[in-house]
Amino acid sequence: MSKPVARDWYETIAISDGVTLVRELHVARWLRCNIWHIRGRDRDVLIDAGMGLRPLKPEIAALSGRPLTAIASHSHFDHMGGLHEFETRFGHPLEAHIHSNPSRDNTAVGQFVRAETFTAWPCDGFEPETYQVRAAPLTGHLDEGDVVDLGDRHFQVFHLPGHSPGSIALFEQATGVLFSGDVVYNGYLFDTVYHSDPEAYVASLNRLKELPVTTVHAGHNRSFGRDKMISIIDEFLAGGRRMADLDAWITSHNA
Numbered sequence: 001m002s003k004p005v006a007r008d009w010y011e012t013i014a015i016s017d018g019v020t021l022v023r024e025l026h027v028a029r030w031l032r033c034n035i036w037h038i039r040g041r042d043r044d045v046l047i048d049a050g051m052g053l054r055p056l057k058p059e060i061a062a063l064s065g066r067p068l069t070a071i072a073s074h075s076h077f078d079h080m081g082g083l084h085e086f087e088t089r090f091g092h093p094l095e096a097h098i099h100s101n102p103s104r105d106n107t108a109v110g111q112f113v114r115a116e117t118f119t120a121w122p123c124d125g126f127e128p129e130t131y132q133v134r135a136a137p138l139t140g141h142l143d144e145g146d147v148v149d150l151g152d153r154h155f156q157v158f159h160l161p162g163h164s165p166g167s168i169a170l171f172e173q174a175t176g177v178l179f180s181g182d183v184v185y186n187g188y189l190f191d192t193v194y195h196s197d198p199e200a201y202v203a204s205l206n207r208l209k210e211l212p213v214t215t216v217h218a219g220h221n222r223s224f225g226r227d228k229m230i231s232i233i234d235e236f237l238a239g240g241r242r243m244a245d246l247d248a249w250i251t252s253h254n255a
Contacts, residue, residue, distance in 0.1 A: 003115075003120050003121050005122070006025065006119075009026065010024060011023050012062075012063065017177075018039035018153075019177075020036075020039075020063055021035070021036060022035035022036075022050070022059060022060070024051060024053070026118055026119045027051060027053075027117060028116070028117045030187065030220070030221075031220075032050075032078070033048050033051070033079050033220065034048065034218065034221075035049060035050050035056070035082075036217055037063050037064075039063075039150075040066070040150020041151035042149075042152075043066050043069060043150055043151065044066045045069050045071060045148060045150060046069070048072060048079040048181070048219060049079065049080055049081060049082035049086070051131075051133070052084070052085075052134060053081065053126075053131075054122050055085065056085055057082075057086065068086060069088045069090060070083055070089050071089075071091065071142065071168075072090070072091040072099065073167060073168055073179070073180075073181025073182065073219060074092070074166055074168070075091065075098040075102070075106075075164060075166065076164065076182070076193070077107040077108060077109045077113070078112070081133040083099070083136035084133075084135065087139070088140070089136055089137070090138060090141065091142065092165075092166030092168050093141040093143065094161075096137075096138050101135060102134070103132065105194060106194060109132055111193060111194070113131055114128050115128050142157045143168075144159040145157065148170060154174070155171060156173060157170060158170075158171060160183045160208070161197060162183070162196065162201020162205070163182045163201060164193070164195055165197065165200075167182065169181055169208075175214065176215065177213075177215050177217065178208075178211065178216045180208070180219065182218075182219040183208065184216065185216075185221050186220075186221045186224055186228065187221050187241070190243075202237065206237075208229065212226075213229060216229050
């Protein structure tokens with residue numbers, strides 16, 4: 001399929017309170033990951049790193065010159081593709097082997113990436129059929145109860161398996177802000193991806209309902225509040241927000 005090569009690949013959007021959203025412009029809206037940059041007094045944090053199709057580090061460096069910790073909410077291709085560019089890389093230990101040895105299968109590339117998921121190519125000669133992410137061995141681990149300390153901001157780590165074994169979310173108790181990764185977002189939720197566990201996912205979603213959340217900055221689509229989060233979770237647990245035929249849906253919902 002013939003497509004132009006994109007001139008610009010990323011856009012940055014200042015949200016509020018030191019939070020910036022970075023998005024890949026030419027990845028289909030339903031698929032592209034929300035890349036979150038959070039400014040802190042002593043250091044910054046990056047939550048997720050997109051598909052790694054064009055250099056991400058220069059985009060992040062333009063936001064701040066502080067030391068940075070890059071965190072993967074989980075090890076699917078659309079969230080950890082650019083992780084290798086950063087020196088300090090954290091994620092859950094249950095998925096450390098995937099970060100060290102990614103493949104098209106264990107990062108879920110084969111289920112989602114095809115020509116229809118792009119409006120433009122990232123470079124000349126790009127072929128969706130051969131795309132896979134680069135290895136990015138974790139330099140540190142995050143697990144249940146750990147705290148990510150930015151000096152003036154503190155985020156508690158929740159281990160919320162189901163979508164993937166090592167899915168994590170970061171919660172700021174002082175503000176009620178939750179960075180949820182793919183545990184919950186305003187769209188179709190997946191418990192049938194490579195290494196998903198539907199039973200664990202139900203337990204994780206029910207845990208989220210107990211948190212005093214004010215704002216959810218999710219792994220995909222727009223941010224939302226607590227009432228919407230509970231509505232999304234309840235709808236999914238009742239059998240909604242599920243995709244019956246992934247291949248047919250992707251073909252019909254091209255970028």
